[in-house]
Amino acid sequence: MTAVREIILKFSCEDQPGIVANVAALFAAQGFNIRESQQFEDVQTQRFFMRTVLDATDQQLTLEQIHGAFYPVAKRYGMDWELVDADVRPKVLVAVSQWGHCLHNLLNAWKQGSLPVDIVGVVSNHEVQRDLVDWYQLPFHFLPVTKANKAEQEAQILALMEQASADCLVLARYMQILSNDLCDKLAGRAINIHHSFLPGFKGAKPYHQAFERGVKLIGASAHYVTADLDEGPIIEQAVERVTHVNTPEELTEIGRDIESVVLNRALRWHAEHRVLLNGNKTVVFSR
Known part of the structure; x- marks a missing residue:
């Protein structure tokens, strides 16, 4: 599989401490740099939403490998999530x-x-x-x-x-x-x-x-x-x-x-x- 250059992560989950820190730490460890990030907390439902665009730096990883690395964090926070190759046009x-x-x-x-x-x-x-x-x-x-x-x-x-x-x-x-x-x-x-x-x-x-x-x-x-x-x-x-x-x-x-x-x-x-x-x-x- 081809290594990705830029990825987009979007997810929602119950709002709780440590979400942004853990997401950022994981992708930093995978060799990605955050280029764009937006987040929102729905105070009515106490649900947290986030979209992040990340650039690959040194590491050459496939989308499947990144999915596998992120899965434990997504499972820990009960996320509804999607991780895509930014170069792929729908x-x-x-x-x-x-x-x-x-x-x-x-x-x-x-x-x-x-x-x-x-x-x-x-x-x-x-x-x-x-x-x-x-x-x-x-x-x-x-x-x-x-x-x-x-x-x-x-x-x-x-x-x-x-x-x-x-x-x-x-x-x-x-x-x-x-x-x-x-x-x-x-x-x-x-x-x-x-x-x-x-x-x-x-x-x-x-x-x-x-x-x-x-x-x-x-x-x-x-x-x-x-x-x-x-x-x-x-x-x-x-x-x-x-x-x-x-x-x-x-x-x-x-x-x-x-x-x-x-x-x-x-x-x-x-x-x-x-x-x-x-x-x-x-x-x-x-x-």
Whole structure:
């Protein structure tokens, strides 16, 4: 196995004395230098969260060897933990329906190299975005879905992910509700963009609902997908100020811009292993 140059460690556990000291001492002994470290204590749950980026100095160790060395510390503190090679980019399958603003933003950022993922393909229940995906020279998988074939269609999505070794499914305005079974199988590995500042204005035509209420702020929310519709742990949100002069159509256009930015940011943080689950919430160690 290849020796790693840079690793990312993230974990959570019950808050207790000595955690940071023991983690730092172990990696110092393994020949690593801490380049970046962030930590947080949830005083409500007394749970401790930490993300650390470490550079190898003299030692040439594989990821498996580092896993083995860290395991006793992780077991001692009862950690939920992940240790990854920072040079490995997560592979992502994107799902989209008809609106392509979020998809275009993701593909453009990926093509430019500013989004640290490898997009392995796009799946859609419509043909509308095929030309865009073809332009980016990515596989386009047309998988129409009905009530009768929903289970079969979702099995095809899972099969595509397995074939491409995809780590994450991104719902870039994929206007289908995933089954509870698929949500469970992709727990922590599926990110959705919701065209509203959750919680609020759920369901159809949220911008029209916002217009009827005369809102002064509209927004978007990126969250992990769960069986509870639009109630998964929120990764990122943003808002834009509007006024009474904006029509529903103008609110929609403003909202699409926000959606694109929020989804891009959420996927970036997920790919950089900056997001830790905290029950139905997240701890996000953003820059």
